[in-house]
Amino acid sequence: MKRYDLIVVGAGPGGSVAAMTAAEAGMEVLLLERSRYPGEKNASGFALSTKAWRDFPFIAELDLPSMRYNRLCVAHFLSPPPEMEERFTISSGPSRRMSYPEARDFFTAGMLRREFDQWVAEKARAAGATLMLESLVTGLRRESGRVAGVVLEGGEEFAAPVVIGADGVLSVTARLSGLRTKWRPDQVISACAVDYAAPRERMDDVVHEAGFQAYFGPGIGGNYLVAYADGLHLGGPGVTNSLVSRLNRSHIKPARELLDTLQAPPTRRLLRALGARPREWQAHLLPWMDRMPTNIHSGGLMLVGDAAGLPEPLYAEGVWQAMYSGRLAAQVARECEEEGDVSAASLARYLERLEESPVGKEFVGGAELRRLFEIMGDPGLSRELTELAVDMTVNLFMSAQEPKAECVARALPLLAENLPLLMEVARIYLPMLLEVEGERLRGYLAAVKGLAALLGGSAGSAWDEGDKAEGGPR
Ligand SMILES: Cc1cc2nc3c(=O)[nH]c(=O)nc-3n(C[C@H](O)[C@H](O)[C@H](O)COP(=O)(O)OP(=O)(O)OC[C@H]3O[C@@H](n4cnc5c(N)ncnc54)[C@H](O)[C@@H]3O)c2cc1C
Structure with a gap:
């Protein structure tokens, strides 16, 4: 039976980045993929977010025939069926306030998965990982109660101190290791x-x-x-x-x-x-989880990407998450093997670091963000908000049908009339804001209160002075 330093199950983005990271660090890596080539199951494409450019220097080399940069996002708000015609449309380029250059340049790049997955798997192979295609993992080997390798359909076995399960949403490694029986x-x-x-x-x-x-x-x-x-x-x-x-x-x-x-x-x-x-x-x-999953490792095994349940809670973007968790799992595997301890307790640092990482941060406020989006799916609320957006835009910028000054003057009363509707949104938004920015907001509030007290105090004393001079308030 052949022994490796690391076995990675699945050559999707998560598995290939894990294999590449480990191979670059000098580990002997086996990358197993059930398909005839990575990405075979997808003829279609996806959008890779700029976070991949921020976090993975090798992504700068990405230049695939199917790539299209997306520098404009468009949201169309339609009237109800059966018309489904446009009532309100917004489109914009990326915000200039984003924290890194690529994010200020574009939102995502669209490309075909079969091209992307093969390109990343090739990077892993070039770094020294052994890529075995048409190799379906159907079992896990165990030593001293810990995962210690895999069994292929047909019975062939491979051993390694650590296995990374990058085998997607229906992960066999998650099921066989007992980390998950079935998604709820x-x-x-x-x-x-x-x-x-x-x-x-x-x-x-x-x-x-x-x-x-x-x-x-x-x-x-x-x-x-x-x-x-x-x-x-x-x-x-x-x-x-x-x-x-x-x-x-x-x-x-x-x-x-x-x-x-x-x-x-x-x-x-x-x-x-x-x-x-x-x-x-x-x-x-x-x-599609609204909180960061935690049952993602056991003795000798770490789950990454979809196998771990890491797509973010709003749009379920998952490729960058798979790549990020794949790299982290490979780094932890190397560290723990060097220390000679691949027990569940030792591999727990994978979960700890992931929770602290940008992947973990994507889950902060996840449940609340989803509720904000639910408003879009609520027939009553979404119609009212769309019509408010139409009114505000027309009255402020686009009116030609009625006198301009009258239209502009309508905008503020319209907002006031719609206060209950806006409060619906605020009721969801504010708790999320407190969860994400609580400390900073409390700081602002304290500063505002301090300022108010100061102004109140000086206004009060000015008032008192005025009262005395004028013989009391009128
Ligand atoms: C319709 C749709 C659109 C999406 N659009 C986007 C998008 O635009 N942007 C984005 O970031 N995310 C998108 N996602 C999410 C994204 O596809 C996943 O989060 C991402 O593919 C996860 O990568 P992964 O490496 O964890 O798993 P996968 O990409 O699923 O790769 C798993 C690999 O493991 C192999 N495998 C599975 N079982 C075994 C086994 N037993 N033995 C050997 N090999 C095995 C599979 O063949 C596969 O190659 C979309 C998802 C869907 C469904």
Whole structure:
């Protein structure tokens, strides 16, 4: 039986980055992938966020044929079915206040998963990892009660002091190690998407850099669009409703509703303008937790990426999370092996560091953020908010139908009239703000109170002086 320093199960982004990190550090690594090539299960694409450029120097070399930079995000708010026409649209480039240069330049880059996954796996191979394809892991080896290797379909065994489970949402390593029997219904969602091919020139002319678009509306839930160089995929309300609303999720029929809402006029017009042709239909499971999962390691085993349940709690972005956790798990594996202790207690530093890391921070305020998004799925609230946005925009900037000054003067009373609606949003937003920025806010509040006391004091004494001079308040 061949022995390695580290075995990684699954050559998705999480597994390949884990294998690359460990191989670069001089470990002998076996990377096992069940498919004929990494990314085989996906013909479609995805959006890689700028965090990957911030955290992984090798990503600067990424230059795939299918890449399209997304420098413009668009949100379309539609009227209710059956019209589903646009009532309000916002689009913007990245904020200049973002904390690192790439984030100020673009939001994401869209590309095909089969190209990306192969590219990262090749990096792992080039660093010295052994990549074995068409190798389905069906069992775990144990020594002294700890995980100590894997068994392939067919019975072949490989040994290693540490195994990294990067085998995705239906992780065999999570199940066989006893870390998880099955996802609870509230921890996982089904997501559907239709991938379209479209000529590059038309993509350049029609979509250009607006590579992420979302469609919201009362009773619609919304579609989203991710564009790459020669096509795009559209996810339907099966995706966004289930992503935004726990309430809706119980009666969601993702496939049916995706097909229905692909008929929304703005979507149809876009696909016609692109001359888009359907290329692939996808239905996937996706972990979706609102708190950072904690049962992600045992003696000799660490779970990363989807296997660990790490997609973030709002949009379920998961590729950067898989890469980040993969690298961290490989670093911890090396450290613990050097110390000669790969027990659960020793590997616990993986969880501790992940909780402290940017991946852990994505879970702060997760439940509250989701509730904010649920407003978009609430037919009543989303319609009222959309119409308020329309009124504010028209009255302040776009009116041609009525005297301009009268329109502008309407804006403030409109906001006041809609205070109860805005308070609904504030009731969700403020507790989240306190969770994330509590200390800083309390500091501001103390400063404001101090200032108020100071002003109150001086105003009070000025008043007192005035009273005396004038013979008392009038
Ligand atoms: C419709 C949809 C759209 C998405 N869009 C985005 C997006 O735009 N941006 C984003 O960041 N995230 C997106 N995600 C989430 C993202 O796809 C995942 O979070 C990410 O792929 C997780 O990476 P991973 O390496 O953990 O797992 P995976 O990518 O699932 O890779 C697991 C690998 O393990 C292999 N494997 C599984 N079992 C075994 C086994 N027993 N033996 C050997 N090999 C095995 C698989 O073949 C696979 O190659 C999307 C998800 C869905 C469903």
